[in-house]
Amino acid sequence: MPSAPRTARAVARAELTRAILDRAREQLAEVGPAALSVRAIARDLGMASSAVYRYFPSRDALLTALIIDGYDDLGAAVEAADAGVRQRRRLDLRFGAVCHAVRDWARADPHRYGLLYGTPVPGYAAPDDTVAPATRTTSLLVSIVAAAQEAGCQPASATTMSRAEIAAIAPLTSFVALDSPIDPEFALRASVVYATLFGHISLELFGHFHRAILDYDTHFAHVVDQMAVDLGLRTA
Amino acid sequence: MPSAPRTARAVARAELTRAILDRAREQLAEVGPAALSVRAIARDLGMASSAVYRYFPSRDALLTALIIDGYDDLGAAVEAADAGVRQRRRLDLRFGAVCHAVRDWARADPHRYGLLYGTPVPGYAAPDDTVAPATRTTSLLVSIVAAAQEAGCQPASATTMSRAEIAAIAPLTSFVALDSPIDPEFALRASVVYATLFGHISLELFGHFHRAILDYDTHFAHVVDQMAVDLGLRTA
DNA sequence: TGTACATCAGTGAACGCGCGTTCACTGATGTAC
């Protein structure tokens, strides 16, 4: 009986666990992951710092929860953006929606984005629990590329791939469950898109487009367009 | 007389300044930028922690020096790699050399790369002094793209650009001193290449290709090749 | 329904740590006559 008969204690526990996580997320947005402090969270919640340890065994466990929470939140946002595209066959629109969703999410809370995609927090080693939620966003990107292949899209240019190159990206070809594995050329394109998307967002958020790009929104939109064309999702 | 008549004091000063920076660089490689500690550096050098303040007025100043030093070192490595390509007209080779130089440099000292291109250090605001050295690497990338345009290379695909999009990247078109400004399409390509290159390196170093890419070296080489083809530096 | 015991949440003090920065000081190096 896992659902109904929750004791008052269990209810309070769930609530406080969430309150701690909420406050941790806020802290994260304010000071960044490295400065996240168990004591500060407890202080803000009006409780003794030691009480937090009834809910999370260590600061690292709290960070892990935040990371998983972040990947899940991003994944949900990205999936919702994709699902919001009515014309499912317009892969260019779906691709654009996904890219913009990632960027919008990142800009809404740069520290949180940094926790996931920036420099790893010093002294913290992400456990395997964080891997699965992380793939949510990636899977969607790859699946759009896979759909492009199925739809017969022609990428702008293709390089010949050596056996070693094909082997290097083997996991990507079977990353999403499909009838047949993805062609290596498309898998490579997916990897390039992945790098460009997150690279662009990181460079923008971390200040490397300073004085080089004047209008980030416009420019990003155009980069996404360019990627869509390179992928063969639409013609120029 | 700025050169010859250096007093013993000035010599000692220069030497210790360098020793502090060297040790700071080593610390950086070991523990990362956020954990860089004035006291630890002093300890390692066998001096009082307060003595460091005769050379750098604050921890932030030390970080700034490390950042400038890092951009300069990366810039020098990248320029050397480019200069090492004898056939100056083989833009694909030059482009490849530059990309691999950035990645090699980053892999040699990931923390140092993270200081420059990762999450900004919390509580630290990089002063303008760091901007100029940062452009060294970027300029070289842009100048290769500009050379591609001058050589009449044809990128794989081009999207039509609105006035707003052209305006957004205006600084890039006049980023390197040339007879004529760079075409907007090439400037856009430069920006995409910039994002892809650093995005790929960051994703790789920060663990996001884990279990997705099996052979990083091979894969990166191929991504660079693909970019060269997309840029029209060579045919597939 | 009521009692006896076990479980759990939260407290507050404490441990031990390292940090950045300041300051009055000593002694060496440099400079001007």
Next chain:
DNA sequence: TGTACATCAGTGAACGCGCGTTCACTGATGTAC
């Protein structure tokens, strides 16, 4: 070349801070009879 003074490098103690984590404890909640 020698002396008098100014400048500078380096010291060691101290200030004030915040951190993660532990531990013995009190009082409330849950459970079994």
